[in-house]
Amino acid sequence: MTTQQHTIMLVDGMALLFRGFYATAFRGNAMKTPGGIPANGVYQFMRYFLDAAGKFAPTHIICCWDMGSKTFRTDLYDGYKANRSDPPEELIPQFDLVKEVMEAFDIPNIGLENFEADDCIGTLAKQYATNHDVLILTGDQDILQLVDDGISVAIMRKGIGNYERFEAHTFVAKKGIHPQQIVDLKGLMGDTSDNYPGVKGIGEKTALKLIQEYGTIDQLLENLDKLPGGIQKKIDQNMEMLHLSRTLAEIRCDLSVDCSLDDAAWHHDNRSIQGKLADLAFSNLITFVNEQGKSGVL
Structure with a gap:
């Protein structure tokens, strides 16, 4: 009996959220939910996410997150990421809000205290790549070290819908060295x-x-x-x-995290999706989801 091969998209949630926030904040985007929570980062996150889900057509999706700024790396070296300022005040409430949106889409949120999202992504990618195809969606070049047989990385470029795909068989020609x-x-x-x-x-x-x-x-x-x-x-x-x-x-690939594929199946439940987007007053995204649903992309 053979195992059915799936395409599992691992989303670097932190990379997409920060990218989405700064891509819209510079325009003075003051988007808020009906409850008054800033939402520009979440809105742009969803635009990125829905575009990638439509383009790459995964069978399963998991979203990975940092669980705070303190990790084993900051324990090893006080200066690690010490050059980064605290997140903008308007972004902080969006960390929880974006996870709520993912939950409404029945997409698992994975994170582990003392580690980064990259470590969760690395661990899950290695687990799944044995029998399935894994695609990592990120804007972070560090994750390229995970490219391997069965693991590819889509690096987001400027704008929406622009990706550079890195795969094991073409990696050396592109970068001059092997991923590891x-x-x-x-x-x-x-x-x-x-x-x-x-x-x-x-x-x-x-x-x-x-x-x-x-x-x-x-x-x-x-x-x-x-x-x-x-x-x-x-x-x-x-x-x-x-x-x-x-x-x-080095991204850790030996964490005690897992996620069953049953929990990560991408269901394409447009009614549930539209309901959550309506709660957030993301009317443009509802129109997008409707159009994608009619065309069979979502």
């Missing part, structure tokens, strides 16, 4: 967005060249004496941060 080597690359060059330095003085160009030549940080260190003196010195002086940065960069 991204972790080693970040260990060397650091990540200004997440605020860890890697090896001071080694930028992306040098880091990429070193990883292409030696494959991994471990193999690089085994051949340290073959490197130019200046690079040797930089690595020697930043050895602890090199290893720490690699740990910070």
Whole structure:
């Protein structure tokens, strides 16, 4: 008896919500629910989400979330993401509201204290990819390290409906390294967005060249004496941060999270969807859902 192969879309909820908020906030969008809760981020989140659900036609959908700013990474390194300001006041109530909308769509919300949404996505992706196709929807380049057989990533580009798809068989041609080597690359060059330095003085160009030549940080260190003196010195002086940065960069795929596929089935229940959108006064999205339903996309 063979297992039916499904297409499971894992949504990086934090990436879509922040993207949606800032894409609309700069226009002075003061959209609120009838109850007075700011809703511009949720509205744009839904536009992104519904477009992707229509375009990629998954059989199952799960949405993953951060569960606060404190994680095992901030325990390891105080500076991790310390360069980021607190979320805007108008965005804070939208964290709960967007999860309520997902629940109304019968889409599971997954998160685990002390870990990031990326770690939940990585864990679930590895679980499902054994027997199914997994598509990760995000705007976060860090998740590219998860690309593998059965796991592809759709990176959202500017606007709605623009995606760059990354798959295992074309990845090296696009990026110059294998997906799993991204972790080693970040260990060397650091990540200004997440605020860890890697090896001071080694930028992306040098880091990429070193990883292409030696494959991994471990193999690089085994051949340290073959490197130019200046690079040797930089690595020697930043050895602890090199290893720490690699740990910070690596998405955990061994969390105690799971979600049954029965719970994650994408039901296409337009009446339920429209009811929730009506409660939020998202009239434009109701029209969109109606049109997509008639055309068979949703």
